[in-house]
Amino acid sequence: MKQDYTIKLEEIKLDEGDIKNGVYDLLKKMVMRRDFTPNERLDAYEIAKKLGVSRTPVRDALNMLDSEGFVKTLPRKGTFVVGMYKEDVIHLFQYREMVELFSLNVGFEYLQKNIAVLENLINYWEMIQNDREYDRGEIMENDSKIHKFIVASSENPKIINSYDNLQCHVKVARSYYQPHKRLNETHQEHKQILQSIEKGDKEAAKIHLKNHLENSKENLLSQLELTKVF
The missing domain is CATH 1.20.120.530 (GntR ligand-binding domain-like)
Structure with missing residues (x-):
């Protein structure tokens, strides 16, 4: 499911000194609000492009979400939203x-x-x-x-x-x-x-x-x- 992240940007302030946390807060909120479908693949490059930031804070944010169990990164396959069974x-x-x-x-x-x-x-x-x-x-x-x-x-x-x-x-x-x-x-x-x-x-x-x-x-x-x- 394609996401319009530019609309979501109104919800956070991507200050230069805290871009990683801003991206993390936004993606976590979107996951919890069901803006993503279960098992949907999250493309770090696409997200970074939409947000107008580099891929580093996006990757860092996805790693934080992975450690909390909201997404799961599979080697050579990508990062996916975790479903609830x-x-x-x-x-x-x-x-x-x-x-x-x-x-x-x-x-x-x-x-x-x-x-x-x-x-x-x-x-x-x-x-x-x-x-x-x-x-x-x-x-x-x-x-x-x-x-x-x-x-x-x-x-x-x-x-x-x-x-x-x-x-x-x-x-x-x-x-x-x-x-x-x-x-x-x-x-x-x-x-x-x-x-x-x-x-x-x-x-x-x-x-x-x-x-x-x-x-x-x-x-x-x-x-x-x-x-x-x-």
Whole structure:
């Protein structure tokens, strides 16, 4: 699929001192927004030509995306956008369940003390959802903040950093498969988690969080089966 990168240039500032990061930010945003098709080959020369930059910052940006798992470079074949498959979704949610449930368990008191933060995030979700012209990226970002806050309650830097790296791939999965009808269900599930924390019922909060993750996973898998994108 041919891309008009010149239109996308309005989204970033390619300052001479930070061209690599500018190109990286642009390409990452395009991948996460589905501007590229899964398994599409990315031509560094073509991208550099369209952006009006040398190939070096483009190659550097593609290498950064490769290290994060967004693209994959195959010797003598080129660089391709990584697709999201059934096994990827399952593995993502196995990891999320392990980390988020652990964090909620060890960080329950932290969540209780800072319940206002979680409540504000969930209320903001509702406000976005009620806007007919809501920004899909904004609501995905808000959802990420809710779950990242739960993980942050672990107060374990290694867990938090590892989870942060995973979130980019979760967003890619959501951008492909999550339909509008799931938004209200997700909001209600978030509220159940919040209410359990407010009541001081750790076990109920863990059950609601586990159910929420399971429902999200099954929704993504069902959409994958229906759309056959990959």
